[in-house]
Amino acid sequence: MMYKTSPLPRRHEYKMKKCYVKFTHVIAVVSLAVSLITLFSVSTYDSDFLASDTVRTESISSIQTNPSCQFLPEDDAPLPIILMSLGRSGSSVTWDTMSRLTGGANIAYEITGGNRTKSSNFFNNINPSVGSDWAIERLCRIQKSMMLKDTTFGIVGFQWKPYVKTFDHKYSIGALERIAKHRNPHIRVIVLTRNPIDRLISNQRHQGHVNTDEVPHHCKIGDEKCIQKHKLHSKNIVLTTGHELLSRIGGALAHDEYIREKLSNIGVKHLQVSYEALFHKDTADEWMKIFNFLKRGPAQNLTMEMVREKFSMASTTSRKHKDTISNYDEVKHTFQGTKFYYLLHSG
Numbered sequence: 001m002m003y004k005t006s007p008l009p010r011r012h013e014y015k016m017k018k019c020y021v022k023f024t025h026v027i028a029v030v031s032l033a034v035s036l037i038t039l040f041s042v043s044t045y046d047s048d049f050l051a052s053d054t055v056r057t058e059s060i061s062s063i064q065t066n067p068s069c070q071f072l073p074e075d076d077a078p079l080p081i082i083l084m085s086l087g088r089s090g091s092s093v094t095w096d097t098m099s100r101l102t103g104g105a106n107i108a109y110e111i112t113g114g115n116r117t118k119s120s121n122f123f124n125n126i127n128p129s130v131g132s133d134w135a136i137e138r139l140c141r142i143q144k145s146m147m148l149k150d151t152t153f154g155i156v157g158f159q160w161k162p163y164v165k166t167f168d169h170k171y172s173i174g175a176l177e178r179i180a181k182h183r184n185p186h187i188r189v190i191v192l193t194r195n196p197i198d199r200l201i202s203n204q205r206h207q208g209h210v211n212t213d214e215v216p217h218h219c220k221i222g223d224e225k226c227i228q229k230h231k232l233h234s235k236n237i238v239l240t241t242g243h244e245l246l247s248r249i250g251g252a253l254a255h256d257e258y259i260r261e262k263l264s265n266i267g268v269k270h271l272q273v274s275y276e277a278l279f280h281k282d283t284a285d286e287w288m289k290i291f292n293f294l295k296r297g298p299a300q301n302l303t304m305e306m307v308r309e310k311f312s313m314a315s316t317t318s319r320k321h322k323d324t325i326s327n328y329d330e331v332k333h334t335f336q337g338t339k340f341y342y343l344l345h346s347g
Helices: 010-016 019-040 042-049 053-062 091-102 116-124 131-149 170-181 196-206 224-233 242-266 275-279 285-294 304-308 328-335
Strands: 079-084 155-160 188-193 270-274
Touching: 079 091, 079 131, 091 155, 091 275, 091 285, 131 155, 131 170, 170 242, 188 242, 188 285, 196 242, 242 270, 242 328, 270 275, 270 285, 275 285
Parallel strands: 079 155, 079 188, 188 270
Antiparallel strands: none
């Protein structure tokens, strides 16, 4: 069964147009390439784009404001997207699947820092001459660079971890204000949330194994060795209980609400989706919400079977907290009678 997609970008119709249109497009691409090379060197940008969080954080301070960096029109290029989520929320697999369902697969890197310290370093080291333009400038560069690599991309962009302290930074607020006012293209922001209990479990599973092969961040479909490593470390998880656990869960939910309110108050065009609705439901409604928001991709008649066909990363978590949490009974007792009890899943 074929699903109905939103209209594809006009670049896919070029082959049916007259030769002079093709020629004009070629000239535009050549001009784009010259501009990129002249302004900030494609090779330099590639090394920055693929670098570690630390390098990417440092590199933003060297970007100079570039009024000549103009986005390509929405109909002719990939949409510039920012994916906001905290760690262990499933952002990598979500972006990967979004990109595959809208065009060519690509990666959205975390450029604002993967933890609170790196995030603080990122915003504190932004060159004042760039200031609040850092997000628009980065998105423009990514769009143009990626368009040169592959014209089939439907979306491109970066990930932003919205820690409260740095989300209130003047260059964060300023960037959001620029994003809210930007037109042609509109900058879309997708906010991804996840059950805070599952985030706690995932963080504990990876604790002490960051940047090691013991527990890789993700497993490719069919990589049984990697999947078994995850399953091994997914057992015997012990969570804190009592007031401490309730405080952490309450804080996580309050954080999600704070980010939503901040974006709304600034006027940023955004959509909130949840990991659970994307990956644990039998219907693809949450995915179609995304594509309706983007106005690109399969916004109708999409099924989870079609979505799963695009997965490149394997599921490594159990939906049943009882199978994962060793002190499940104590955790359950902590949640009983509270407004957080619905977050605990025994089956």
